Amino acid sequence: MEIVILPDGAAVGAAAAARIAAVVQRKPEAVLGLATGSSPLGAYAALADLVARGEVDLSRTSAFALDEYVGVPPESPLSYAATIAHDATGPLGLDPARVRTPDGNAADLEAACSAYEAAIAAAGGVDVQLLGIGANGHIGFNEPTSSFASRTRIKTLAPRTREDNARFFGGDLDAVPMHCITQGLGTILDARQLLLVAQGESKAAAVAAAVEGPLTAMVPGSALQLHRTAVVLLDEAAASKLTLADYYRFTYANKPAWQRVD
Secondary structure (H helix, E strand, O other), rough: EEEEEEEHHHHHHHHHHHHHHHHHHHHOOEEEEOOOOOOHHHHHHHHHHHHHHHOOOOOOOOOEEEEEOOOOOOOOOOOOOHHHHHHHHHOOOOOOHHEEEOOOOOOOOHHHHHHHHHHHHHOOOOOEEEEEEOOOOOOEEEOOOOOOOOOEEEEEEHHHHHHHHHHHHHHOHHHHEEEEOOOOOHHOOOOOOEEEEEOOOHHHHHHHHHOOOOOOOOOOOHHHOOOOEEEEEOOOOOOOOOOOOHHHHHHOOOOOHHHHOO
Protein backbone atom coordinates (compact mmCIF):
# COMPACT_ATOMS: atom_id res chain seq x y z
CA MET A 1 0.00 0.00 0.00
CA GLU A 2 1.31 3.42 -0.93
CA ILE A 3 0.29 6.35 1.28
CA VAL A 4 0.60 9.81 -0.29
CA ILE A 5 0.01 12.88 1.89
CA LEU A 6 -0.77 16.04 -0.05
CA PRO A 7 -1.33 19.66 1.00
CA ASP A 8 -5.07 19.90 0.37
CA GLY A 9 -8.13 18.46 -1.30
CA ALA A 10 -7.33 20.01 -4.67
CA ALA A 11 -3.95 18.27 -4.70
CA VAL A 12 -5.64 14.97 -3.79
CA GLY A 13 -8.05 15.36 -6.70
CA ALA A 14 -5.27 16.24 -9.13
CA ALA A 15 -3.16 13.27 -8.03
CA ALA A 16 -6.09 10.86 -8.40
CA ALA A 17 -6.92 12.25 -11.83
CA ALA A 18 -3.30 11.86 -12.98
CA ARG A 19 -3.29 8.21 -11.97
CA ILE A 20 -6.59 7.46 -13.70
CA ALA A 21 -5.46 9.33 -16.81
CA ALA A 22 -2.23 7.33 -16.90
CA VAL A 23 -4.23 4.09 -16.95
CA VAL A 24 -6.51 5.29 -19.76
CA GLN A 25 -3.61 6.66 -21.81
CA ARG A 26 -2.04 3.21 -21.76
CA LYS A 27 -5.35 1.44 -22.33
CA PRO A 28 -8.07 3.60 -23.96
CA GLU A 29 -10.67 0.86 -23.43
CA ALA A 30 -9.92 0.61 -19.73
CA VAL A 31 -12.62 -0.23 -17.21
CA LEU A 32 -13.01 2.25 -14.35
CA GLY A 33 -14.73 1.76 -11.01
CA LEU A 34 -16.60 4.91 -9.99
CA ALA A 35 -17.43 6.03 -6.47
CA THR A 36 -20.02 8.53 -5.27
CA GLY A 37 -20.13 10.88 -2.29
CA SER A 38 -18.07 13.98 -1.68
CA SER A 39 -14.62 12.34 -1.59
CA PRO A 40 -14.18 11.68 -5.34
CA LEU A 41 -15.58 15.01 -6.57
CA GLY A 42 -12.17 16.65 -6.73
CA ALA A 43 -10.82 13.74 -8.74
CA TYR A 44 -13.70 13.98 -11.22
CA ALA A 45 -13.23 17.73 -11.57
CA ALA A 46 -9.49 17.41 -12.17
CA LEU A 47 -10.01 14.56 -14.63
CA ALA A 48 -12.67 16.57 -16.48
CA ASP A 49 -10.11 19.36 -16.83
CA LEU A 50 -7.63 16.92 -18.40
CA VAL A 51 -10.36 15.77 -20.80
CA ALA A 52 -11.24 19.36 -21.72
CA ARG A 53 -7.57 20.10 -22.44
CA GLY A 54 -7.34 17.07 -24.70
CA GLU A 55 -4.79 15.30 -22.51
CA VAL A 56 -6.91 12.17 -22.10
CA ASP A 57 -9.90 10.70 -23.96
CA LEU A 58 -12.37 8.56 -22.02
CA SER A 59 -14.86 8.04 -24.85
CA ARG A 60 -13.87 4.37 -25.23
CA THR A 61 -13.64 3.75 -21.49
CA SER A 62 -16.23 1.69 -19.61
CA ALA A 63 -17.25 2.23 -16.01
CA PHE A 64 -19.08 0.50 -13.18
CA ALA A 65 -20.46 2.31 -10.13
CA LEU A 66 -19.75 0.89 -6.70
CA ASP A 67 -23.29 0.96 -5.39
CA GLU A 68 -26.90 2.09 -5.62
CA TYR A 69 -29.79 2.63 -3.23
CA VAL A 70 -32.63 0.12 -3.25
CA GLY A 71 -35.97 1.65 -4.16
CA VAL A 72 -34.76 5.02 -5.50
CA PRO A 73 -35.72 5.34 -9.20
CA PRO A 74 -32.73 5.90 -11.48
CA GLU A 75 -34.28 9.13 -12.79
CA SER A 76 -34.36 10.57 -9.25
CA PRO A 77 -31.54 13.07 -8.62
CA LEU A 78 -30.94 11.19 -5.34
CA SER A 79 -30.07 7.94 -7.13
CA TYR A 80 -26.45 7.06 -7.69
CA ALA A 81 -27.25 6.48 -11.35
CA ALA A 82 -28.14 10.18 -11.61
CA THR A 83 -25.18 11.18 -9.44
CA ILE A 84 -22.71 9.29 -11.62
CA ALA A 85 -24.28 10.78 -14.76
CA HIS A 86 -23.95 14.30 -13.34
CA ASP A 87 -20.54 14.04 -11.66
CA ALA A 88 -18.71 11.66 -13.99
CA THR A 89 -20.35 10.51 -17.21
CA GLY A 90 -21.04 13.94 -18.68
CA PRO A 91 -18.01 15.89 -17.43
CA LEU A 92 -15.59 13.09 -18.33
CA GLY A 93 -16.97 12.49 -21.80
CA LEU A 94 -17.85 8.88 -21.02
CA ASP A 95 -20.23 7.06 -23.34
CA PRO A 96 -23.44 6.59 -21.26
CA ALA A 97 -23.94 3.20 -22.90
CA ARG A 98 -20.64 2.08 -21.33
CA VAL A 99 -21.50 3.26 -17.79
CA ARG A 100 -23.41 0.89 -15.54
CA THR A 101 -24.84 1.13 -12.02
CA PRO A 102 -26.47 -1.66 -9.99
CA ASP A 103 -30.23 -2.00 -10.51
CA GLY A 104 -31.72 -1.07 -7.17
CA ASN A 105 -35.25 -1.29 -8.56
CA ALA A 106 -35.09 -4.78 -10.03
CA ALA A 107 -37.96 -7.12 -9.32
CA ASP A 108 -35.37 -9.74 -8.35
CA LEU A 109 -32.60 -7.95 -6.49
CA GLU A 110 -30.49 -11.05 -5.96
CA ALA A 111 -30.53 -11.75 -9.69
CA ALA A 112 -29.58 -8.12 -10.33
CA CYS A 113 -26.56 -8.52 -8.04
CA SER A 114 -25.43 -11.66 -9.89
CA ALA A 115 -25.95 -9.91 -13.24
CA TYR A 116 -23.76 -7.01 -12.10
CA GLU A 117 -20.94 -9.35 -11.13
CA ALA A 118 -21.26 -11.07 -14.49
CA ALA A 119 -21.14 -7.76 -16.35
CA ILE A 120 -17.92 -6.73 -14.60
CA ALA A 121 -16.36 -10.07 -15.46
CA ALA A 122 -17.54 -9.85 -19.08
CA ALA A 123 -15.90 -6.42 -19.37
CA GLY A 124 -12.57 -7.94 -18.35
CA GLY A 125 -12.59 -6.68 -14.78
CA VAL A 126 -11.94 -3.22 -13.36
CA ASP A 127 -8.56 -1.65 -14.17
CA VAL A 128 -8.67 1.09 -11.54
CA GLN A 129 -11.25 1.43 -8.78
CA LEU A 130 -11.77 4.85 -7.21
CA LEU A 131 -12.82 4.68 -3.56
CA GLY A 132 -13.79 6.92 -0.68
CA ILE A 133 -14.05 5.83 2.94
CA GLY A 134 -16.86 6.36 5.42
CA ALA A 135 -16.41 7.58 8.96
CA ASN A 136 -17.05 4.02 10.18
CA GLY A 137 -14.47 2.63 7.78
CA HIS A 138 -16.85 1.42 5.08
CA ILE A 139 -15.87 1.36 1.41
CA GLY A 140 -18.65 1.14 -1.12
CA PHE A 141 -21.53 0.31 1.18
CA ASN A 142 -19.63 -2.54 2.83
CA GLU A 143 -20.44 -1.79 6.43
CA PRO A 144 -18.42 -3.09 9.42
CA THR A 145 -18.35 -6.92 9.66
CA SER A 146 -18.60 -7.29 5.86
CA SER A 147 -16.74 -10.35 4.63
CA PHE A 148 -13.51 -9.73 2.76
CA ALA A 149 -14.72 -12.39 0.31
CA SER A 150 -18.12 -10.72 -0.28
CA ARG A 151 -19.48 -10.10 -3.77
CA THR A 152 -22.10 -7.67 -5.10
CA ARG A 153 -25.10 -8.02 -2.80
CA ILE A 154 -27.88 -6.31 -0.86
CA LYS A 155 -26.81 -4.58 2.36
CA THR A 156 -28.59 -2.84 5.21
CA LEU A 157 -27.06 0.58 5.79
CA ALA A 158 -25.62 1.27 9.23
CA PRO A 159 -27.25 4.06 11.29
CA ARG A 160 -24.06 6.16 11.07
CA THR A 161 -24.04 5.85 7.28
CA ARG A 162 -27.71 6.86 7.03
CA GLU A 163 -27.07 9.82 9.33
CA ASP A 164 -24.09 10.91 7.22
CA ASN A 165 -26.17 10.64 4.02
CA ALA A 166 -29.22 12.46 5.38
CA ARG A 167 -27.73 15.73 4.13
CA PHE A 168 -28.44 14.57 0.58
CA PHE A 169 -32.10 14.02 1.52
CA GLY A 170 -32.75 17.47 2.93
CA GLY A 171 -31.64 16.37 6.40
CA ASP A 172 -34.57 13.94 6.65
CA LEU A 173 -33.17 10.72 8.10
CA ASP A 174 -36.43 8.89 7.46
CA ALA A 175 -36.06 9.57 3.73
CA VAL A 176 -32.68 7.83 3.52
CA PRO A 177 -33.10 4.31 2.11
CA MET A 178 -32.48 1.45 4.51
CA HIS A 179 -30.97 -0.85 1.88
CA CYS A 180 -28.55 -0.72 -1.03
CA ILE A 181 -26.79 -2.87 -3.59
CA THR A 182 -23.02 -2.66 -3.29
CA GLN A 183 -20.01 -4.31 -4.84
CA GLY A 184 -18.53 -6.60 -2.22
CA LEU A 185 -15.07 -6.32 -0.73
CA GLY A 186 -14.05 -9.36 -2.74
CA THR A 187 -15.32 -7.67 -5.90
CA ILE A 188 -13.41 -4.48 -5.08
CA LEU A 189 -10.22 -6.40 -4.34
CA ASP A 190 -10.41 -7.99 -7.79
CA ALA A 191 -9.69 -4.61 -9.41
CA ARG A 192 -6.16 -4.32 -10.76
CA GLN A 193 -5.54 -1.03 -8.96
CA LEU A 194 -7.29 0.59 -5.99
CA LEU A 195 -7.23 4.34 -5.50
CA LEU A 196 -8.67 5.64 -2.23
CA VAL A 197 -9.09 9.38 -1.72
CA ALA A 198 -9.91 11.05 1.60
CA GLN A 199 -10.09 14.66 2.69
CA GLY A 200 -10.88 16.31 5.99
CA GLU A 201 -10.39 15.59 9.68
CA SER A 202 -13.69 13.71 9.86
CA LYS A 203 -12.06 10.88 7.88
CA ALA A 204 -8.80 10.82 9.85
CA ALA A 205 -9.76 8.11 12.35
CA ALA A 206 -11.15 5.81 9.66
CA VAL A 207 -8.08 6.31 7.48
CA ALA A 208 -5.71 5.54 10.37
CA ALA A 209 -7.67 2.39 11.25
CA ALA A 210 -7.73 1.21 7.64
CA VAL A 211 -4.08 1.94 6.88
CA GLU A 212 -2.28 1.28 10.16
CA GLY A 213 -4.72 -0.79 12.18
CA PRO A 214 -5.20 -4.55 12.12
CA LEU A 215 -6.81 -6.31 9.21
CA THR A 216 -10.37 -6.62 10.47
CA ALA A 217 -13.91 -6.84 9.16
CA MET A 218 -14.78 -4.17 11.73
CA VAL A 219 -12.91 -1.73 9.45
CA PRO A 220 -13.83 -2.74 5.88
CA GLY A 221 -11.29 -0.28 4.46
CA SER A 222 -8.50 -2.33 6.00
CA ALA A 223 -9.10 -4.80 3.16
CA LEU A 224 -6.88 -2.52 1.06
CA GLN A 225 -3.94 -3.97 3.01
CA LEU A 226 -4.50 -7.19 1.05
CA HIS A 227 -4.17 -5.56 -2.37
CA ARG A 228 -0.87 -5.50 -4.24
CA THR A 229 -1.55 -2.12 -5.91
CA ALA A 230 -3.47 0.11 -3.53
CA VAL A 231 -2.76 3.85 -3.36
CA VAL A 232 -4.19 6.07 -0.61
CA LEU A 233 -4.25 9.80 -1.38
CA LEU A 234 -4.84 12.04 1.64
CA ASP A 235 -4.88 15.71 2.49
CA GLU A 236 -3.12 16.81 5.66
CA ALA A 237 -6.33 16.75 7.71
CA ALA A 238 -7.27 13.20 6.69
CA ALA A 239 -3.70 12.11 7.48
CA SER A 240 -3.63 13.78 10.89
CA LYS A 241 -4.06 10.59 12.93
CA LEU A 242 -1.46 8.50 11.10
CA THR A 243 1.38 7.35 13.33
CA LEU A 244 3.87 7.06 10.47
CA ALA A 245 2.90 10.21 8.58
CA ASP A 246 6.49 11.49 8.49
CA TYR A 247 7.68 8.18 7.05
CA TYR A 248 5.05 8.31 4.29
CA ARG A 249 6.15 11.84 3.38
CA PHE A 250 9.80 10.73 3.32
CA THR A 251 9.18 7.68 1.13
CA TYR A 252 7.10 9.66 -1.36
CA ALA A 253 9.65 12.48 -1.53
CA ASN A 254 12.36 9.94 -2.28
CA LYS A 255 10.41 7.82 -4.73
CA PRO A 256 12.37 7.01 -7.92
CA ALA A 257 11.38 9.24 -10.82
CA TRP A 258 10.35 6.28 -12.96
CA GLN A 259 7.76 5.26 -10.32
CA ARG A 260 6.14 8.66 -9.95
CA VAL A 261 2.77 9.68 -11.36
CA ASP A 262 2.17 13.36 -10.53
